[in-house]
Amino acid sequence: MRRLIWIVVMLAWTTVHAQVRFTATVDRTVLRVGESVQLTLTFEGAASGIAAPALPQMDGLKQIGGPFSSSNTSIINGRVSSSSGFTYVLRAVREGRAEIGAAQIAHKGQTYRTQPISLTVLSPSANAPNADPSDGAGEDVFLRVYPDKKEVYLGEQVSVQYKIFFTVQITNPEFVRMPKATGFWIEDIPLPKELPLTDEIIGGKRYRAAVIRKSALFATTVGDLEVEPLVVNVKIQTGGRGRSRDPFDLFNDPLFQFGRQMVPREVASPDFTIRVKPLPQVGVPAGFDGAVGQFRAKAVLDRPSCHVDEGVTLTVDIEGQGNIQMLPKPQISFPADIQSFDPEITDDIRRGGNRVSGRKSFRYVLIPRAPGVQVIPAWSYVYFDPERGQYSQAEVPELRLAVDNRIGGPGLQPSVPVASKQGVETIATDIAFAKTRAGAWHSISSVRPHASAMFWIGTGLPWAGLAAIALWTRVQRKKRGPLLARLRAERDATRLLDLAERQAKTGKIEVALRHLDGAAERAIFAAAGMTAKTHGAEQIREAALANGIQEDVLTGVQAIREECDLFRFGAGGGTAERCQAMIQDSRARIEALLKTFRANGRSA
Amino acid sequence: MSRFVCAGLLLLGVMAGTVFADPHAAFDEGLRLYRESDMDRAAAAWERAIAQGVVSGPLLYNLGNAYYRQGNIGRAILYYERARALLPRDGDVKTNLDLARLAVVDRIEKPVRLPVWDWLDAVRDALSLPELSRLFQAEGFLAAICLAITLLGVRWLKRVARTVAVVMLVLFALTGAWYVWRAALDSREFAIIIVDKTEAKSAPDEASKELFALHMGTKVQCIEQLGNWLNVRIADDRKGWIAIGDAETI
Known part of the structure; x- marks a missing residue:
């Protein structure tokens, strides 16, 4: 799989290689004053006979040789491509950072530019950089390390690149041992999945090169700190060149020589030492807490106003270059009337390029305890800037928070100092005091109520009373049953008579006759003291006569029922007027019967 | 005549006894002594009130306090437990009982049981027996009244009375079951x-x-009494015989 990735990388490279390109490479990036460095400007494309380009602007370097030109022509799948190289020998003349500006060349009306290059120039007496270009030069595969600085301040970043050089086909390197760097905080800088390849000439020999690891080291202690070698394992092709099996016939590229024996080899980078200096002890500003780098600070409240005892969030962002993870908390003096809690800390670290940068956020929850305008005074974030070699401060202006009193309404100011709130601490525990009221007294026997007779008396008495009432009701009902029935029948007879009269007036003859029939029936029941449910018609008649009702009166009322039937089903039919007249006549007869009934004292 | 004199003297004696035996007076006397930190005499005064055949929740609670102050944890717990039977929802009783139990030497591991049993115990003990008896009787009285109305009352009142009677009868049955449970x-x-210690x-x-x-x-359950010995069971279900005077029933 790794081999496949490597092949894809190579293919991508060859595709680019076929295009016009102008590049600048150096054979080393760290050197001492007086030492030389080779700068190679390569023009790649389908052209030849390019004139040597002019040297770019340089700072701290002087040309002592060159240009030495070289050219290379290849035919790939019938396409001719060529490259021309121009090598200059430069000498470092001043300690510090040396710059090679962008070289430019004009070709077919277009101008091509190279990328600027930075070099680190050490003093003549400095230890020879371990990443000396001569290390490993001449071998077909070797590894080099390029720290951008050899001497730093405590907490300052050192960017380290590990680059593999090769002239034969190799597989993707496998990391066997990572470089151990005691005394450093290490941040790995991610690399692209497809490692970019470059051509570099070292000792007059052309190599393919790729950066395989980038790290940012932050010194956490002072002294000469050693960084141990990185060890990788690669498989290299052995034996002479043969015809490639590659379908694209990339015969000119040694990386695409398949079918040869692959032999594993361990390759190690040189170790190197970095001198870590302490931070200056003079002129340390108040509030410095160990931040090293270049930073900006800002603070924002999530709202400009709030109520008393309502939470507000203050977000403080520290942004810049340096060891973001190790950044200390800012020192902010909150007013006495604002209660603050420990901040919630988050960071957003960017590891692109060679420098580690990013943002660290501190989110404070603030609770104002008193109304009014609360002022968070201006403050500054103090850090040491290693580039300038001095302490700096990122200033943050004061913030204002308008706090109103929710209970008392906006603008209410307390007339006494507002106390800061705190929890009530328990100092000691003790039993509760004696009760001062005796409460309800119980006899000792009533503590268990079911053991006392009063409980059973109290419980049973209502039910005994209910039983007595039920019994009395039953007796009364039995005793006064006939009388009650007669009273009810009398009342019903009068009510139905009234209803019949009302219905006849509105023309509802059928309903009126039904009511009249019912009235006559109830009147007879009342006179007899019976109901049809329990007795037959003849028995009822006899009972009525026995109760002292005159026979003619009784017969007259009984005739009403027959008249109703005749009226309802008679041949001539009836009119409303005739019905009313009949009801009037019937009323007289029914009232005569009831009158006789009442005259006999109802209890007959 | 002499018979009348004797009867009069007897009546006076009863009246004097009644005045002297006023439990309120004994309660207040005990409270005064308690406030003067005279715990022995406060406890004696409150014991005198109990000797008159009456008790109240606050009286038993105060006695527990007096014994606690004397350092007599056994009697303090005894009276707090007795007070709890009459004042089951009183926070002070529970607090003081919990504090007093901290001084108990014996730690007896109770068998693990489901939380639902603790919840049921809390429901059962939410009302004291006297409270439950009053509730039970009140519901019975109301149910009987409503049933009586259904027998005697006018038609519209009967309907309302019948509904209330059904509700009261249900509550009456539930409270009765609760009472029996308690x-x-x-x-x-x-x-x-x-x-201090008993074997x-x-x-x-x-x-x-x-x-x-x-x-x-330590709280024990009394199983049976035999002569001067009491068979007891402790919370982890172990049983043993102790001298009857070494424990007092709640």
Whole structure:
């Protein structure tokens, strides 16, 4: 799989290689004053006979040789491509950072530019950089390390690149041992999945090169700190060149020589030492807490106003270059009337390029305890800037928070100092005091109520009373049953008579006759003291006569029922007027019967 | 004549006794002494009130306080437990009982049981027996009244009375069951060890083997009494015989 990735990388490279390109490479990036460095400007494309380009602007370097030109022509799948190289020998003349500006060349009306290059120039007496270009030069595969600085301040970043050089086909390197760097905080800088390849000439020999690891080291202690070698394992092709099996016939590229024996080899980078200096002890500003780098600070409240005892969030962002993870908390003096809690800390670290940068956020929850305008005074974030070699401060202006009193309404100011709130601490525990009221007294026997007779008396008495009432009701009902029935029948007879009269007036003859029939029936029941449910018609008649009702009166009322039937089903039919007249006549007869009934004292 | 004199003297004596035996006076006297930190005499005054045949929740609670202040944890717990039977929802009683139990030496591991049983116990003990009896009687009275109205009252009132009567009868039955449940617990007598230490023996005999020792304030369940010996069970279900005077029933 790794081999496949490597092949894809190579293919991508060859595709680019076929295009016009102008590049600048150096054979080393760290050197001492007086030492030389080779700068190679390569023009790649389908052209030849390019004139040597002019040297770019340089700072701290002087040309002592060159240009030495070289050219290379290849035919790939019938396409001719060529490259021309121009090598200059430069000498470092001043300690510090040396710059090679962008070289430019004009070709077919277009101008091509190279990328600027930075070099680190050490003093003549400095230890020879371990990443000396001569290390490993001449071998077909070797590894080099390029720290951008050899001497730093405590907490300052050192960017380290590990680059593999090769002239034969190799597989993707496998990391066997990572470089151990005691005394450093290490941040790995991610690399692209497809490692970019470059051509570099070292000792007059052309190599393919790729950066395989980038790290940012932050010194956490002072002294000469050693960084141990990185060890990788690669498989290299052995034996002479043969015809490639590659379908694209990339015969000119040694990386695409398949079918040869692959032999594993361990390759190690040189170790190197970095001198870590302490931070200056003079002129340390108040509030410095160990931040090293270049930073900006800002603070924002999530709202400009709030109520008393309502939470507000203050977000403080520290942004810049340096060891973001190790950044200390800012020192902010909150007013006495604002209660603050420990901040919630988050960071957003960017590891692109060679420098580690990013943002660290501190989110404070603030609770104002008193109304009014609360002022968070201006403050500054103090850090040491290693580039300038001095302490700096990122200033943050004061913030204002308008706090109103929710209970008392906006603008209410307390007339006494507002106390800061705190929890009530328990100092000691003790039993509760004696009760001062005796409460309800119980006899000792009533503590268990079911053991006392009063409980059973109290419980049973209502039910005994209910039983007595039920019994009395039953007796009364039995005793006064006939009388009650007669009273009810009398009342019903009068009510139905009234209803019949009302219905006849509105023309509802059928309903009126039904009511009249019912009235006559109830009147007879009342006179007899019976109901049809329990007795037959003849028995009822006899009972009525026995109760002292005159026979003619009784017969007259009984005739009403027959008249109703005749009226309802008679041949001539009836009119409303005739019905009313009949009801009037019937009323007289029914009232005569009831009158006789009442005259006999109802209890007959 | 002499018979009348005797009767008069007897009546005076009863009246004097009634005045002297006023439990309120004894309660207030005990409270005054308690405030003067005279715990012995305060406890004696409150004990006198109990001797008159009456008790109240606050009186029993105060007695527990007086014994607690004397350092008599056994009796303090005993009276707090008695007070709790009459004041089941009183926070002070619970607090003081919990504090007093901290001084008990014996730590007896209770068998693990489901939380639902604790919840049921809390429901059962939410009302005291006197409270439950009053509630039970009130519901019975209301149910009887409503049923009487259905027998006697006018038609519209009958309908309302019948509905209320059904509700009251249901509540009456539920409260009755609750009362029986609560009283069943009460019938299982519990006692508190009131001496510093007592040995629980395997038999009601001084020469029998000592099974375990109990200390002041520990609550035990009384199983049976035999002569001067009391068979008790502790919370982890171990049983043993202790001298009857070493514990007092709640």
